[in-house]
Amino acid sequence: MLAIARQRMLGQSFKKILPAVSVLRSYSSAAKQITVREALNSALDEEMSADPKVFLMGEEVGEYQGAYKITKGLLEKYGPERVLDTPITEAGFTGIGVGAAYYGLKPVVEFMTFNFSMQAIDHIINSAAKSNYMSAGQISVPIVFRGPNGAAAGVGAQHSQCYAAWYASCPGLKVLSPYNSEDARGLLKAAIRDPDPVVFLENELLYGESFPVSDEVLDSSFCLPIGKAKIEREGKDVTITAFSKMVGYALKVSEMLERDGIYAEVINLRSIRPLDRSTINTSVRKTNRLITVEEGFPQHGVGAEICASVVEESFSYLDAPVERIAGADVPMPYAANLERMAVPQVEDIVRAAKRACYRSVPLAATA
Amino acid sequence: MALSHLAASASRSSSLLKPLSSALSLRRPISGDNSPLTVETSVPFTSHQCEAPSCSVETNPKELLTFFRDMALMRRMEIAADSLYKAKLIRGFCHLYDGQEAVAVGMEAAITKKDCIITAYRDHCTFVSRGGTLLEVFAELMGRQAGCSKGKGGSMHFYKKDSNFYGGHGIVGAQVPLGCGLAFAQKYSKDETVTFALYGDGAANQGQLFEALNISALWDLPAILVCENNHYGMGTAEWRAAKSPAYYKRGDYVPGLKVDGMDALAVKQACKFAKEHALKNGPIILEMDTYRYHGHSMSDPGSTYRTRDEISGVRQERDPIERIRKLILSHDLATEKELKDVEKEVRKEVDDAIAQAKESPMPEPSELFTNVYAKGLGVESFGADRKEVRATLP
Numbered sequence: 001m002l003a004i005a006r007q008r009m010l011g012q013s014f015k016k017i018l019p020a021v022s023v024l025r026s027y028s029s030a031a032k033q034i035t036v037r038e039a040l041n042s043a044l045d046e047e048m049s050a051d052p053k054v055f056l057m058g059e060e061v062g063e064y065q066g067a068y069k070i071t072k073g074l075l076e077k078y079g080p081e082r083v084l085d086t087p088i089t090e091a092g093f094t095g096i097g098v099g100a101a102y103y104g105l106k107p108v109v110e111f112m113t114f115n116f117s118m119q120a121i122d123h124i125i126n127s128a129a130k131s132n133y134m135s136a137g138q139i140s141v142p143i144v145f146r147g148p149n150g151a152a153a154g155v156g157a158q159h160s161q162c163y164a165a166w167y168a169s170c171p172g173l174k175v176l177s178p179y180n181s182e183d184a185r186g187l188l189k190a191a192i193r194d195p196d197p198v199v200f201l202e203n204e205l206l207y208g209e210s211f212p213v214s215d216e217v218l219d220s221s222f223c224l225p226i227g228k229a230k231i232e233r234e235g236k237d238v239t240i241t242a243f244s245k246m247v248g249y250a251l252k253v254s255e256m257l258e259r260d261g262i263y264a265e266v267i268n269l270r271s272i273r274p275l276d277r278s279t280i281n282t283s284v285r286k287t288n289r290l291i292t293v294e295e296g297f298p299q300h301g302v303g304a305e306i307c308a309s310v311v312e313e314s315f316s317y318l319d320a321p322v323e324r325i326a327g328a329d330v331p332m333p334y335a336a337n338l339e340r341m342a343v344p345q346v347e348d349i350v351r352a353a354k355r356a357c358y359r360s361v362p363l364a365a366t367a
Numbered sequence: 368m369a370l371s372h373l374a375a376s377a378s379r380s381s382s383l384l385k386p387l388s389s390a391l392s393l394r395r396p397i398s399g400d401n402s403p404l405t406v407e408t409s410v411p412f413t414s415h416q417c418e419a420p421s422c423s424v425e426t427n428p429k430e431l432l433t434f435f436r437d438m439a440l441m442r443r444m445e446i447a448a449d450s451l452y453k454a455k456l457i458r459g460f461c462h463l464y465d466g467q468e469a470v471a472v473g474m475e476a477a478i479t480k481k482d483c484i485i486t487a488y489r490d491h492c493t494f495v496s497r498g499g500t501l502l503e504v505f506a507e508l509m510g511r512q513a514g515c516s517k518g519k520g521g522s523m524h525f526y527k528k529d530s531n532f533y534g535g536h537g538i539v540g541a542q543v544p545l546g547c548g549l550a551f552a553q554k555y556s557k558d559e560t561v562t563f564a565l566y567g568d569g570a571a572n573q574g575q576l577f578e579a580l581n582i583s584a585l586w587d588l589p590a591i592l593v594c595e596n597n598h599y600g601m602g603t604a605e606w607r608a609a610k611s612p613a614y615y616k617r618g619d620y621v622p623g624l625k626v627d628g629m630d631a632l633a634v635k636q637a638c639k640f641a642k643e644h645a646l647k648n649g650p651i652i653l654e655m656d657t658y659r660y661h662g663h664s665m666s667d668p669g670s671t672y673r674t675r676d677e678i679s680g681v682r683q684e685r686d687p688i689e690r691i692r693k694l695i696l697s698h699d700l701a702t703e704k705e706l707k708d709v710e711k712e713v714r715k716e717v718d719d720a721i722a723q724a725k726e727s728p729m730p731e732p733s734e735l736f737t738n739v740y741a742k743g744l745g746v747e748s749f750g751a752d753r754k755e756v757r758a759t760l761p
Contacts, residue, residue, distance in 0.1 A: 055555070081555065087585070092544050092578020099548020102533050103483070105555060126538050127545055133738045134524040136517035139533065140741035171739050171748070195741035227744050274746035312753070 039184035057084040058110025094120035101143040111147035128197040129172030149201035157331035162296030168273035175273040177201040179247035180211035186224030229276035235265035238289040243269040288319040289356040298326035323352040399428030410627035417622035420640040424632040438468040463661040469687035471496040473634025486565035488523035497532035501720030513727035540573030547579040550590035561589040569600020587649035615654035628655030
């Protein structure tokens with residue numbers, strides 16, 4: 001009981017300190033800050049400008065300016081032949097996008113959320129991912145499927161699922177998930193330029209967040225490599241892997257752990273498929289402890305794959321069992337308190353990191 | 368001696384042909400000439416929301432002889448595939464097209480290789496009509512390197528991108544939105560070409576078909592949806608699967624045409640009409656009334672849901688090859704013996720291709736890991752035992 005109370009107090013005091021800390025963290029050599037939304041919009045704009053074969057299609061991408069305003073201004077700039085509002089028929093318009101990619105165009109298909117991609121998943125997997133293989137290289141599919149993925153806020157079970165694990169299990173697809181504005185710009189540009197089908201998993205709650213970007217990132221030729229994770233913060237005691245929104249949580253966690261003398265290495269996966277096993281394993285060989293963090297369902301999730309990879313490649317380096325923090329194994333509830341329990345919180349990640357470092361706080365049951 | 372026989376028959380029949388016999392040498396080759404010939408199709412077109420094209424089809428002896436040869440080749444090829452399957456040289460799925468040859472051949476005669484064709488899994492003959500070779504067909508069916516997909520696709524995944532043949536698809540109905548996407552890209556690129564997306568009566572009830580048709584009509588895409596109605600979706604007769612089996616009308620606001628799919632000339636006329644329509648007015652549906660002699664696939668005898676009388680009836684009354692044969696003979700474009708010789712030649716071609724295909728080796732083990740991506744980025748891929756088999760994707 002006391003232990004839990006102590007933890008809660010710590011948590012609250014951290015909440016007061018954190019905003020100031022994060023402001024300090026965000027100052028870097030460049031003063032420019034852009035939101036993830038602006039990053040995605042500018043990436044689409046620049047790639048459409050550079051290559052006339054790139055076109056956008058999806059629900060409300062044109063006249064509505066994008067359901068989440070990601071495609072704002074693009075209809076006015078490029079016209080209705082390149083920015084196409086579709087009817088609400090995912091199977092039909094996704095198939096049409098894939099067919100256009102067969103012919104050599106470069107479609108960027110938006111799903112209003114990836115929950116709706118399930119209606120089109122046959123085209124993503126069977127028509128897009130497998131075609132280059134089945135045709136022995138004749139039919140490549142240079143298409144990008146993008147949109148918000150995972151939990152938003154209060155949208156309920158049918159609108160909150162994370163699809164990273166499902167898509168990333170399929171050979172022939174590339175699956176990317178940006179965290180900050182630099183990721184958003186660099187990875188989306190890379191995805192559009194890539195000749196293979198790319199599933200690009202954004203996050204609705206990150207769209208409005210601002211991040212600092214350097215001049216290099218703002219240049220129209222900027223591109224990030226596919227298949228390479230980024231070490232957001234170096235550390236020596238425990239490795240935390242995360243993608244998308246959870247990277248932000250992992251960074252907060254690393255600040256909290258530092259106060260307890262635990263230095264966490266935070267890896268922003270950026271690419272779920274191909275997974276950067278090399279960076280992950282190198283990190284675990286250094287820290288000897290691993291926490292995987294994801295928003296999605298735990299069973300057969302991204303963390304399960306990372307854990308297996310580390311056990312296969314770096315077993316003798318592990319000083320503690322691999323810890324998985326994931327969404328709860330339930331459909332997403334609506335009530336705010338239950339929703340909070342269904343998605344990883346910063347405290348969950350801290351607790352797991354301490355367990356891995358043998359610094360656990362005793363459980364409530366004992367009190 | 369064969370040549371002089373030909374010459375003799377040529378001189379006999381050329382006097383019966385009208386204009387240009389004097390300009391012809393006496394040694395008229397069996398491939399015929401281009402002198403125009405008009406044939407009336409026996410079954411009229413039925414139209415929906417449009418005016419049907421005329422039943423008078425322009426053709427010429429060369430075209431008719433080509434139809435005969437090509438369809439005989441396809442027929443022989445499919446029957447040979449049947450034997451290879453029973454000999455266990457072909458594995459998995461094998462969906463045969465014999466009976467439906469007129470659709471492939473008539474369509475090709477109306478279009479160019481810049482127009483696109485996409486179809487489902489009954490794709491062997493469509494592949495050949497787009498320029499695929501017999502060797503590529505048999506080698507692919509047997510899973511060998513010389514196959515059109517290097518042995519990695521199989522029966523349902525033939526492709527020939529350089530002549531705009533986009534497969535070869537195993538998921539029923541998926542090829543229709545894909546085909547509309549091809550049409551979208553053609554319009555986007557201002558190519559003035561069209562796409563023919565073929566599907567069966569079974570696939571005609573798929574929702575994604577209507578989704579694609581809606582978008583095609585909204586965006587005026589040059590998409591021609593061709594329902595190859597062989598009246599059975601696997602083992603289910605059309606009247607058990609569709610409340611309205613008038614597939615040419617199912618487009619509602621999209622015009623449609625019902626065509627005798629066993630008549631290569633009618634198919635040609637309809638496709639020519641459809642291409643002109645699609646380039647000006649957007650999508651159109653063609654329903655080809657056709658028939659398959661084999662069952663759905665090699666694991667289906669094809670006689671549990673239809674009577675043998677029905678099958679032999681169609682063979683007697685409507686066989687596409689016999690119709691062209693009768694047409695050629697009645698117009699004295701060749702003799703019966705010449706046509707039989709063509710069939711013998713074609714049989715030999717098929718046998719030779721099979722022999723050659725059997726010589727082709729199976730793919731190298733390293734091919735397991737090629738073409739997963741167009742750009743592999745040097746990532747690792749794994750075999751069943753990842754500690755034993757790993758590869759770097761180029």
